[in-house]
Amino acid sequence: MPMLRVTGWPSSVRQILGWAVRASDGRIGWVRDLYLEDRNWTVRHVVVDTLHRLGGRRVLLPPEAIEHVDRVGRTLQTGLTGRQVSLGPSSDLARPVSGQHGLDLGRYYRFPSYVVSVGAAVVLAPAILDRTLDVHYDRHLRSVRAIRGYHVHALDGDVGRAADFLIVNGSWEIGHMVASIGLWWPARTVLVPVGWIAEVSWGAGTVEVSLPAEAIRLAPGYDPAIGLGPAHEERLEGYYGRAPFGEPRAMAKL
Known part of the structure; x- marks a missing residue:
């Protein structure tokens, strides 16, 4: 599996807010927020505001989908296409996202053990399997902007x-x-x-x-x-x- 490539790893989560997000076919939006898991202290979701040409939706992107972090260019690069990301599960920033939502994300992107495995990023072929998601509260998931x-x-x-x-x-x-x-x-x-x-x-x-x-x-x-x-x-x-x-x-x- 491809390893995560890093060009100047950011020292803080705050630095990543506002960074550009690029797909395999060009820029698709920017980082709106990060969701942290406060039990094992990892980033669970990258919240992406997509460009208007892609629908202008606010979607969740798993860290496993990030294959290159460019601090100099202030960019997160994913191997997914813009369409795959833009059609991904939407984000409701008014409340945390549940473990069930995480399981649905795993089904959508086909990242194994998406909820519990949030280590070095890997790039796997995603597939759109189920876009009907149930959103529940998760008291251990935190929005960086909120906290x-x-x-x-x-x-x-x-x-x-x-x-x-x-x-x-x-x-x-x-x-x-x-x-x-x-x-x-x-x-x-x-x-x-x-x-x-x-x-x-x-x-x-x-x-x-x-x-x-x-x-x-x-x-x-x-x-x-x-x-x-x-x-x-x-x-x-x-x-x-x-x-x-x-x-x-x-x-x-x-």
Whole structure:
């Protein structure tokens, strides 16, 4: 199977919003949103606004269909045709999408284990099998556009707001939440490994973190212009006492 080709992997999900989406026969639209799965912290769906010539529909595209990520050109390339994508399952951004919807997407695009397998992208021949989809709520599926701005709630109170999420290089996994700390300007920006996130509450508009507020406030600062390098990641792991997906260890003393 073809491997995912990367030309400068984006460091954050926020960067991908607005990127162009190209099919095998030309540009078909742009990235409207990404849907994250907050149990295993992966990107489940790419939400694409298609061009007017293709119907102007808002459709769901599985990450497995992305075969090339071009950061320089701000483009996601799929091996599907424009017609295949434009006739794909529509997206309702007003609510999360269910696991049943994911199964229907799998039938439409013919990606095996679409709901549970969201690793490195592969390109398979899609087939239009069933366009009648049932949409249900899935409390573990999050819109990036919606979750940005959620209050970050520590064990002992609010500490700031969720600003972004960082993508593990070369995959569709999420490693860290970018948090904007405090009410002053400019706000201090820190990273929180997603392993410390206990819950994302759509109703309350909060990201619940299993750490005291002071631990988050005093975390190593993060500069989005520089990004997350190996040295910074090592500092974060040492400070928080766990890797993004690791088991808890004793946190470093403040």
